[in-house]
Amino acid sequence: MAIASENNVQPDVMAKAIKEAVFAGVVAFCMFLLFVGIETYQDINNQLVWRTRWGLLAVFVAVAVVGRFVTVAFIKPHLDKRKLAKAKTGVLDISEEKSFFHKHxxxxxxxxxxxxxxxxxxxxxxxxxxxxxxxxxxxxxxxxxxxxxxxxxxxxxxxxxxxxxxxxxxxxxxxxxxxxxxxxxxxxxxxxxxxxxxxxxxxxxxxxxxxxxxxxxxxxxxxxxxxxxxxxxxxxxxxxxxxxxxxxxxxxxxxxxxxxxxxxxxxxxxxxxxxxxxxxxxxxxxxxxxxxxxxxxxxxxxxxxxxxxxxxxxxxxxxxxxxxxxxxxxxxxxxxxxxxxxxxxxxxxxxxxxxxxxxxxxxxxxxxxxxxxxxxxxxxxxxxxxxxxxxxxxxxxxxxxxxxxxxxxxxxxxxxxxxxxxxxxxxxxxxxKPRGFVGTREPTAFLKERKAVSGSFTKEGHG
Amino acid sequence: MATGTTTMAKDTILKVEHLSMKFGGLMAINDFSFEAKRGEITALIGPNGAGKTTVFNCITGFYKPTMGMLTLNRSNGKEFLLERLRDFEINKVAGVSRTFQNIRLFSGLTVLENLLVAQHNVLMKASGFTILGLLGLPTYKNAAKAAIEKAEYWLEKADLTDRADDPAGDLSYGAQRRLEIARAMCTGPELLCLDEPAAGLNPKESLTLNALLRGIRDEGTSLLLIEHDMSVVMEISDHVVVLEYGQKISDGTPDHVKNDPKVIAAYLGVEDDEVEEIEEKLDKGIIEEGTV
The missing domain is CATH 1.10.3470 (ABC transporter involved in vitamin B12 uptake, BtuC)
Known part of the structure; x- marks a missing residue:
């Protein structure tokens, strides 16, 4: 998004967030209607009967709606802003010093x-x-x-x-x-x-x-x-x-x-x-x-x-x-x-x-x-x-x-x-992290320095 | 191991006799015979789909030939029938090593590790099949040191010393080609088979490759290569074999092959009446097969 339009971004994002939240709610409702909304059980006569759990269903749908709304309206703009700020200062993640905890x-x-x-x-x-x-x-x-x-x-x-x-x-x-x-x-x-x-x-x-x-x-x-x-x-x-x-x-x-x-x-x-x-x-x-x-x-x-x-x-x-x-x-x-x-x-x-x-x-x-x-x-x-x-x-x-x-x-x-x-x-x-928590690979031998191999080079194997 | 009964001239390293390979109804190679001399660079050329890579796969054990005999003569006098060996034994026992048309490196391992994997069998023996190595005996430590030295030697030759600790997948295309050759050489082969080593290289890289291959030959390893790039073939090979539709159409020195009308016809194509003309001449014996 262009920097000039930064001021009128807010309503755009809000409208988009509401739209996506409603959509997520509909999807969640359709998905959970039969899984969560309806429960089957056996009564005293060992007959299979069903009852509804609208309350629980409402909780599930509400979680989806609120979650999607918060993600689109707040979390994503925040992350984008941080990325932009980082790109401006030119500080790369890899060049940062490792903390004491990380090292040991x-x-x-x-x-x-x-x-x-x-x-x-x-x-x-x-x-x-x-x-x-x-x-x-x-x-x-x-x-x-x-x-x-x-x-x-x-x-x-x-x-x-x-x-x-x-x-x-x-x-x-x-x-x-x-x-x-x-x-x-x-x-x-x-x-x-x-x-x-x-x-x-x-x-x-x-x-x-x-x-x-x-x-x-x-x-x-x-x-x-x-x-x-x-x-x-x-x-x-x-x-x-x-x-x-x-x-x-x-x-x-x-x-x-x-x-x-x-x-x-x-x-x-x-x-x-x-x-x-x-x-x-x-x-x-x-x-x-x-x-x-x-x-x-x-x-x-x-x-x-x-x-x-x-x-x-x-x-x-x-x-x-x-x-x-x-x-x-x-x-x-x-x-x-x-x-x-x-x-x-x-x-x-x-x-x-x-x-x-x-x-x-x-x-x-x-x-x-x-x-x-x-x-x-x-x-x-x-x-x-x-x-x-x-x-x-x-x-x-x-x-x-x-x-x-x-x-x-x-x-x-x-x-x-x-x-x-x-x-x-x-x-x-x-x-x-598509390669798992630790996606890099430690080489088993080295000539000058031990450099971790990025996960994008390693393969998963074919059997 | 299978020992051939035929006696071969000492200077022949590989003798291919009546090799045929059939895929279902398709005759990919039909009664193909040639010899590769020790200490020479033999090139196998031919138009696309002529069956060159199939010949390679038969020699290096990836295909079992339908018919034919592939005899390898090692410098210590032992003879091996390659078609009877298991795939990995062709490298381990007979000392034939190869590279691939579409580069096959261990891209997630570093350049150095790639070269160490190639010395697997030597290191495996030195480590007492892992058990002695786990105990930390000096025999393995010395062997590991020697393996790294050998790797360094080939890194130097392939001009990859600076990239030794980088993942192989991170190298440029030309460097990957050189690494694949260096890796094949680390197995200590007597015959190195290269499947289109110059494919995709720029002219400058092609020149360095030529120098590398000549160096390998001068150190006593015989080479067999498939190549499309005629500047490489004519420049470095001592002997050229031409294959078309699974059959040998020409065999000789680069100069001889260059002027062979059959080779020219195979590469450039000829008019129908010209084919008849040449065939007529052949029949009448005006020109002899395989000559100008």
Whole structure:
């Protein structure tokens, strides 16, 4: 818009904003009329009846109208003005000095994570911290680890795997079954679960990795479902949908046990009051260590020839073959390594829950893990960790938002809307940061200086 | 590995015999034979759609030929039948490396990383298939250092040292072409196959390319190239093979090929009666096939 007309811009913008807000309202009304406006339920006689929820529908439409109005009338002109001012002064974003927090982000994050359980205990008390260590800390870190594992397959090697949760299930069930049938300890079964999952990765990968792109995605999706269906139907071994309960807890390297009745109980040995929070804190540090192991191995592997070959495979498979790289073997190692970390996470999950059932390994889990990898920025460990915190922490936070009941009525259960949150987050990130939170790529070797590679050069891989 | 029984002259690096490639009903290459000499630049030319790239894809393992034998003679005396090797082994075992008509770089990796990926097999062995390398043993560290030195050598040759830490996708077209050649050379090939290396280059870039290719030949690597740019072909090649409609129509030194009426006819086209005239002469033996 010309600068001369700046004064008479305001009414123009207002008229436009009102027009767009009405339009958004109409679209929202049409979309939500059947989804939100009408609800079906079963009455006492088990008959399906429906009732209307005009109030809730009105809230949805109002949010759309007001949101669109504010965006067009205020936010967009403000952003444009800022951009214009920046262009005039000639200050570019890239030339700005990084802040202290930005520079030392990783160190600060690690120190915070190491202190986190103690901080939670200090602030919320012994029982109060249980929720923060377990639901937030451990839950998020499990997803961080899974996403970092999947990152090797999807982010580095560019193989779209929609059945990653299968390896998580293999790890969880190997621990659950081997510990309840043979009584092996957690520390023996943790590496075994990883190896078994990696083995499954190779067994699956061998026939499947000839496929590329969409075809590979569909077959891995099917494999994930096959594993789940086997777990449901092989009732003699897995007890089907009932799942396996009473799985042994992890011990403190065999020295102290966390079982309440045991003679070498950890709490007794250290004179601590009996509370499950110490076990949770111990689990928190185990999963933190496992995450660090995943990150360390990923970082080291990226600088090895195998890691470079993975990334080269993502960029161009045909060129890889012309350079004498055995693409099948390279893909298999990526698949197996990713699967191994899935297996580690699975066995940890089984030890933490004390109960596994096929319910925990549905396709939705694969989709969530993949969404975290994509949102974080494929290949970037920091971005993925941030995405996991936002997405998993966000869904956990939704449970806490009791006040929403005052807005939407007492029947409103906020955690049912977590998928909406996921969708919203994806749309926002993909609009503003199409390559994820961290879209740049760190080179693995350099001659003079290490320059980050812009996301616009890297490829997503075609299978 | 497959070892050929035919004995070849020591100075022949690649011998293509009776190569045929059929795509469904289409005969893309029909009974094509030629030899490439060691330490020479052999050019494969022909009009668009003659089947040059198909020949390349057969040699470098991207297609399995319908018929024919492709024998590669390495300097250590070993012979390989290329059509029997798996695609990646053609580079790894037989030492044949190639570039592509539409450049295929790892655009999200830096220039240096591109050259390191090309040394995958050497580094892989040195790192004990990753396991020893993860433990941080010195063998891998030394190999990694040597790999960077080799990369630096080729960066220097390709005039890309300043751009070593930039993403390959950020380079100009001419620089990408040079990088692709440097990357192919980092695999340590004995035969380098170039698919239209001068396509899209300006005259100045073309000249630097010529110098680069000559340098590669003088260091002992044989070259086989497809090219449309006659200034490049006639300038640097020692031997030219002309292909039309999947068949060889001429074979010899650049001067010989330049004056071959069949080649001129293939490139410029001739009147119908002229074709008959030439054919008549051929039949009567007034002019011999392949001569002026």
């Amino acid at each position: 982000f990783l160190k600060i994050a690690l120190v915070f994570l190491l202190c986190y359980p103690f901080l939670a205990m200090m602030i919320f008390g012994r029982q109060g911290s249980l929720k923060y260590v377990d639901n937030f800390g451990i839950q998020i870190l499990i997803y961080v680890m899974l996403a970092w594992g999947l990152n090797i397959v999807v982010g580095l090697a560019g193989l779209l795997d929609l059945g990653y949760v299968a390896f998580y299930a293999v790890g969880a069930y190997s621990y659950a079954l081997l510990s309840s049938y043979f009584g092996f300890s957690f520390w023996l079964l943790l590496p075994m679960a990883g190896i078994l999952a990696a083995l499954w990765g190779v067994i699956l990968g061998f026939p499947v990795l000839r496929l590329r792109g969409d075809y590979l995605a569909i077959v891995t999706l099917a494999f994930g479902e096959i594993i789940r269906l086997v777990l449901i139907n092989w009732t003699d071994v897995t007890r089907g949908t009932f799942g396996i309960s009473g799985i042994a807890k992890a011990s403190f390297f065999g020295i102290w046990s966390f079982d309440v009745g045991a003679a070498n109980n950890f709490n007794k040995a250290w004179g601590l009051p009996s509370s499950s929070v110490y076990y949770k804190m111990f689990l928190f540090y185990i999963i933190l260590a496992l995450c660090m192991l995943t990150a360390y191995v990923t970082i080291r592997l990226r600088r090895m020839p195998i890691g470079r070959a993975w990334e080269a495979l993502r960029e161009d498979e045909i060129a890889c073959r012309s350079l004498g790289i055995n693409t099948v073997a390279t893909k298999l190692t990526a698949f197996a390594t990713g699967a191994m970390f899935g297996g580690f996470a699975g066995s940890f999950f089984a030890a933490r829950q004390g109960f596994v059932s096929p319910e925990s390994f549905v396709f939705l889990e694969s989709a969530v893990i993949l969404a975290i990898v994509v949102l974080g920025g494929m290949g970037s460990l920091t971005g993925i960790a941030i995405a996991a915190v936002v997405m998993v922490g966000g869904t956990e936070l939704l449970r806490e938002m009791e006040f929403l009941k005052h807005v939407f009525g007492p029947d409103f259960t906020p955690e049912l809307y977590r998928m909406l949150l996921f969708g919203l987050a994806m749309i926002i990130v993909m609009l503003f």
